[in-house]
Amino acid sequence: MPELTVSLHVHTTYSDGTGTYAEIAQAALETGVDIVLLTDHNVLVQRAEKYYEENQNRVLFLMGEEVHDRTRAIQKNHLLVFGAEKEMVGKAENPQALVDAIAQAGGMSFIAHLYDPAAPAVGEDDISWIDWSVNGFTGIELWNGFSEFKSRLKSKALALFYICFPERIAQGPAQEALQRWDQLLSEGQRVVALGGADAHALSVRIGPFRRTLFPYQFHFQGVNTHLITPKPLSGQLAADKKMVYEAIREGHAFVGYDLPAPTHGFRFSAKSKYQSALMGDEIFPEHGVTLQISLPNRCECRLLKDGKEVKTWINRAVCAYNTTEPGVYRVEAYIQYKGRRRGWIFSNPIYVRG
């Protein structure tokens, strides 16, 4: 089945990003992502969805929104909205009402940067999600490239170091985010995990110099969401958008950090006597199920059941695991890069039901 690389959670000049659509499209065409899912703060930009093309390449721009309550003293509780097709900011005050309104409009909601701790050294507040009584959301942003950067800023000197060596930032989703996801999954709900860039391409001043903090190109080669779709993109906007949103909703996706090595080609699937399942799917085994993992590079591959490791493989291209035990199975892969072990791939779960 085809695989599409999506950079999602991208800000533009419509909110606090510095790139115009044309500039961002150029960066996307250079780096080869298939889809950019834009989510400016508290604004849904209408009639801007289109294909940008250059030579033989094209990239699909889709419009979502990142909603939060601007009247809060510290502006926590950011929610990514896709496919609602109308402005949702009016509901921001009450997270449950917001999630419900999005669902009613046929859209999807994802809790953005669910763990986003304060960085006092650079004067940044904690903007984690706090309202965990909310239910009915589609999923979470498991790995947010920008929150991770923020979490490393223990001093101004470290901030400067990571601005100069951005490829040393990413190590994986926050443990708090992984634990929260496993906890939500243990409550029996399907929770789709996405990886977001939270790209802004902010301009910062360092002494006499101005420098762009992580250009869009950098993000597009970083933490992406990879979708498994029934067909390749056709170039027909409406049909492609429907297919892309269905794959996101079903969790036919994995989070891949593409800088150390391309994650394209990773697969996690399941087979039983009468059924097969992709990431995000449920499977009801009659006489057991075989979980299969394909890996596009040498790495450490961990299979987890209900948040606990059941098996690890080292440097294998293909892994298989037979089980009769119901549970929520997901895969994490780690890779050596720039002198340390770093998170590389985080799959959505396969739900083996009893």
Ligand SMILES: [Zn+2]
């Ligand atoms: Zn945000």
Ligand SMILES: [Zn+2]
């Ligand atoms: Zn954002």
